[in-house]
Amino acid sequence: MEEIIRINDEFYVLAGSSLADDRTRVLKYGDTFGVFNRFGDIETIGLGEHGIYHEGTRYLSRFVLRLGNETPQLLRSTIRDDNALMTVDAMNVDLSEDRLLIVPRGSLHVFRSKFLHAGACYEHIRVFNYSLNPVKTFIGFDFEADYKDIFEVRGMQRKRRGKAFPASIEGNCVLLSYKGLDAVERRTRIEFSEKSSRLTEKSARFEFALQPRSESSLFITTSFEKDDRQAEVTFFDTALNQSTKEFQNVGLSSTQVVSMDARFNAWLARSAADLRMLLVGNPEADYPYAGVPWFSSVFGRDGILTAMECLWLAPCVAKSVLKFLAETQATEFDPEREAEPGKIVHEMRRGEMAALQEIPFGRYYGSVDATPLFVMLAGAYLERTDDHKFVQTIWPNVMAALNWIDQYGDVDRDGLVEYQRMSSTGLIQQGWKDSHDSIFYSDGTLAEHPIALCEVQGYVYAAKQAGASLARTFGQAVLAESLTRQSLLLREQFDRQFWDDEINNYVIALDGAKTKCKVQSSNPGHCLFTGIATEDRAARIAESLLSDELFCGWGIRTLASNEVRYNPMSYHNGSVWPHDNALAARGLARYGFHGEAARIFSGLLEASSFMEAHRLPELFCGFHRRSQSEAPTLYPVACSPQAWAAGSIYLLLEACLGLTVNSREQYVRFDSRVVPDFLHGTTIEGLRVGEAELDLIVKKDGVQLKAEVLRQRGEVKVNFAPVG
16 A cells, blocks of 8 residues: 555555545534535545544444435535535436336435534435425435544554444434443444334435425434443534534634635635634633544644644634643653653544554654744743733743753753654654654655754744743743843854755754754744744745745745655655745744745635635645646645644734734734735734724735724724835
8 A cells, every 4th residue: 555644654644545535525523523525425435534533433434325225416515614514415316216217317306414513413314306296215324333543544454453242223223332442332323313114233214205395304313422421412403503603602712804805815714714613612622623634633733833823813722722731741751652741742642542552642742842832832922912820820831841941852962952752653753744754864865863853943942032031021030041041052053053055054954963964945934933043044045945946836845846855745745834834934024025925825825716615725735836727736635624724824914914913012013015915905803902902904005004993992002114
């Protein structure tokens, strides 16, 4: 089988065949998500990712509707704008019996709607007879539950599995069950609202006779149970109303953004809906899950960067992320989980394989960057909100994280933060590019560990700057001075060791012997984002990022096209990641390269206009854009929706407006000299600045960027810089 995504040496998403349909439909509520085809069915074809998953296990691996033994003809399939409900319109094909046509094509309209809520899938099927004659036929369903762990679905082979029990049938209900090797019993309860003419452990059949202009309805509730826990199911309409309210109110603030550009508005609306989808119902209280299907769980790095992206708009997400990561911060040394005191969690899983430690990801700490990013977010959150009371509660966690950087992050005590896995089953590469082959020398040979990544030094620099600011706020002047001095020394050391005149850029990494990995990549864009890059290097980094080798027309590739390992179809060696581009754009704007930031924003805007529902996925292929009418090439197993891809539009907007929201000093600042035309007339409503709130509109007027206040409550200053 071909490896499409490498997670590390053991955990991949394998692809033995092509996608059956690249337009799958996704629903998610809390720790339950579903991947369906456009008919709303769950099929065992293609990559085999279809199913409904609950707490890391696939509870329903097949669920197929047939009308008179035939697949209906699809007319329309969509997910509602808020991501809460899937609807399908279909009609019958010609239905025959003993070679005689009994129901002509297009006589019956099939309307199908489904959604997830609180550990259950609710479905309503309505059949309407539009013909002039009575119709007698049936609807059938085939279903199975394989109870595979998400990592099995991703391609990992297990030597042993638990035991599946014979199905239990009682009345209109089928109960499928499985007891895992973790001694947990998992059950799938399928309950039909009508009496079936035939109900077995794998199928159901419902006969109906319809007069002209009459209809028949069927409700199906599939709930997911674990040991003695049973989902509290209710009526379809009741559950849908509850779900709709939650999708409208979860997580994000009441701040609204709209421009005069329809494409931008469509992308923005989709991104907001996706972020809400990844937040709603999560047991971790408003912590955004990383992405569906493969990463529908807590990831430290992903949560932090998503919170950073939308911090100016919705600081409540950052507060939830900081609170949860502080609560799960490592307090002891555990090499199997790569845990060390003060380290921030990388990934958390709830499935059978995690419980049995067949994979290390039950609560796994194998990332080198989440810990300094945590400190960065804490500092940025306080500046944005002036929420001293909350930040005071996590100050001990910030101190523990800063201590981890010095005591454990710097493996060889040379002043740089490196990584080298402790567990034989953990991740080999522990930066955001965690494919096993993502860090290498110019000849393509993989780098020797321990590895110091260029962007991680930037995160550490920014963490110490943020830590110094927090220390001053809490009256610890000596600590603040020490952290400031450390950050400045690191900046000097970083420039000395990572800059390379041959490639005219910062190298992607240093190996254990401090040999440079002389590779042109997108990583230096993060060095602009954090401010560790010196002013005299910034122009050359900007030139590199927007060169033909790195910028494909849609965005910045992860790896330059002239590098040995470049592959536009790879996960990290030539693909385009929206969040990576957003961080680079914000960094470019920080150093005054507003035109370059605008170019990145424009490229991703155009990419989004080609995507179904305007949704930017986790990544897409890095092929060079050959024409204005050509769409980006999709990456076959990318998460979509994905949190930091959805959040990228907010950081891009922040970058291109030069936007700063500071509640400590009660001001909003716009500091950009090149603003894309599609942002002209952008309105921001309900922007909270401390206790104040305002609505404003941003306009380009000749060479001036103007921010006109439409409504204001409380004291807040609005400043802007000239354009041009």
